[in-house]
Amino acid sequence: MIRRPLRPLARILRARAEGQDPDLVEAEERAARLAERHRAERAKAETRLLLLGVVFILGFSTVAGRMALVSGSLPVEPRAGGVGEPIHTQRADIVDRNGVVLATNIATASLYAQPKDLIDPSGAAIKLAAIFPDLDADTLASQFTDGRKFLWIKRTISPEQRQRVHDIGEPGLLFGPRETRLYPNGAVAAHVLGGASFGREGVDAAEVVGTAGVERVFDARLRDPAVLSDPLRLSIDIRVQTALEDVLAQGMSELRAKGAVGILMEARTGQIAALASLPDFDPNNRPALPTSGDPADSPLFNRAAQGRYELGSTFKPLTVAMGLEAGLISPQTMIDTKGPMKWGRFTIRDFHNYGPRLTVEDVLVNSSNIGSAHIGLMVGAARQKAFFEKIGMMQPSPVELTEAARTAPLLPKQWSDLSTITISYGHGMAVTPLHLAAAYASLVNGGLRVKPSIIAGEAPPTEADRVVSERTSRQIRSMLRQVVVRGTAERADVAGYDVAGKTGTADKPNARGGYARDKTIATFASFFPASDPRYVLVICLDEPTTVINNTSFRTAGLTAAPVLAHAIRRIAPALGMRPAEPARAEVPLLYTLAGNH
Structure with missing residues (x-):
């Protein structure tokens, strides 16, 4: 880099030789250097402003893009700690050999309370006990007023029960979505099907897991999202x-x-x-395992x-x-x-x-x-x-x-x-x-x-x-x-x-x-x-x-x-089997004595 000399000696000497004032030459030179410095600083400031503007534009664009992505996605229930697998609520049907449904999922609701939002805790407890006879009004009232922020009341409720709870009009009584297992034939084939219950559970979801029978043996298959539309077909004939x-x-x-x-x-x-x-x-209301006596x-x-x-x-x-x-x-x-x-x-x-x-x-x-x-x-x-x-x-x-x-x-x-x-x-x-x-x-x-x-x-x-x-x-x-x-x-x-x-x-x-x-x-x-x-x-x-x-x-x-x-x-x-000869008239289940073993 060639530095500009602080004093223009050549011009000063020439000015003296021509009878001019050398101080004017030196002053002019100082003014030129100052103007050049101002121009350089201005250019540097403009460059910095341009870069800062680009950064702000990129930052706001990123935020705007993320907001658009979030607003366009489906809502997902937040999980504690933000770790682990999501709760899968669905479960494939189970059918008999002829395609008759033996087990299926139905949409229902859960009932929980946020006691701090209850207007009349004692009155709500009494009304809930009237809807659900297995609940005790005094126990509920105590739980509503003991300082807790959350209370499960019922894991599953029927549509009629939900409407009656809704009619209570309490803002602190809330409903969560649920899928629960339904066995439309009641106790028929109960020991084959076994039953199901809730596994991992949150306010807005609960997984349905098998507890016994084929529900438990084929639990992973029934909960596999890839085959939810393919029912598990049993060899049982429900008729x-x-x-x-x-x-x-x-x-x-x-x-x-x-x-x-x-x-x-x-x-x-x-x-x-x-x-x-x-x-x-x-299996729709599977009893608890015995704690005493003969399990048989x-x-x-x-x-x-x-x-x-x-x-x-x-x-x-x-x-x-x-x-x-x-x-x-x-x-x-x-x-x-x-x-x-x-x-x-x-x-x-x-x-x-x-x-x-x-x-x-x-x-x-x-x-x-x-x-x-x-x-x-x-x-x-x-x-x-x-x-x-x-x-x-x-x-x-x-x-x-x-x-x-x-x-x-x-x-x-x-x-x-x-x-x-x-x-x-x-x-x-x-x-x-x-x-x-x-x-x-x-x-x-x-x-x-x-x-x-x-x-x-x-x-x-x-x-x-x-x-x-x-x-x-x-x-x-x-x-x-x-x-x-x-x-x-x-x-x-x-x-x-x-x-x-x-x-x-x-x-x-x-x-x-x-x-x-x-x-x-x-x-x-x-x-x-x-x-x-x-x-x-x-x-x-x-x-x-x-x-x-x-x-x-x-x-x-x-x-x-x-x-x-x-x-x-x-x-x-x-079974579609016709008798080989005309059947005899129906006889009583029990008979007169004959034979031994």
């Missing part, structure tokens, strides 16, 4: 489910039973068309999936199938039935004296414990245990119910010869009715093990799932038909539907480790038609009693078998 529950309720009432189970399963696929456990509950006495207890019972003589066809499959017996093989049978300090008896020997078929027809014990000993503990493992009786049932996954069969600690004997006729091993239904389906459908399922569209079993040969399956079907035609299950016969199956009456264990002689589990495991089974139907009654000629009877042949026959008459037409 059949309703009929089965009606029949069970009638049977419980007439037989004074404390509980009942009904399972209708497709023999070829394991698809469950109906599953009932009584007593039941309304609660209506929430799913006897089909959670109830582990010694199912008595219904195990005898499984024992016979083992012997047939091992080539140890045929239907006409003679079996020792001379009794009583002694094994160490234990004695095995039959309900009646059937003579010294019976054919294998008649062991089933007459339900001989001794004959079954001898077949069990022929099979042996190792083969018996392997067969139960193969047919799915040693693990929790794979059906899509939370309760089933947590319920493993009760097995002997040591599988001794005595265990083999007692298990051969259904004692010493406790399983759920679902295990029994799946085992019968696998046994009679041609020998392919089925996987019980409550979801529509499951794949049928393949040859890789074979548990017994077709020949064994055919022989079992024929023998179990004879149980109904001339054996212990005559009261289960329904003209035109070719019913087959096996009764089972098992004494219930007591708290002392023995068995209660006056309390039984009565079961009938059946299938129909016997020649080509389409459905397996298991009926199980807890502590039934029928009185005939002033005498009480508890055997399955007089309790569970007639209930099952009544159920088939109700559900077979709903």
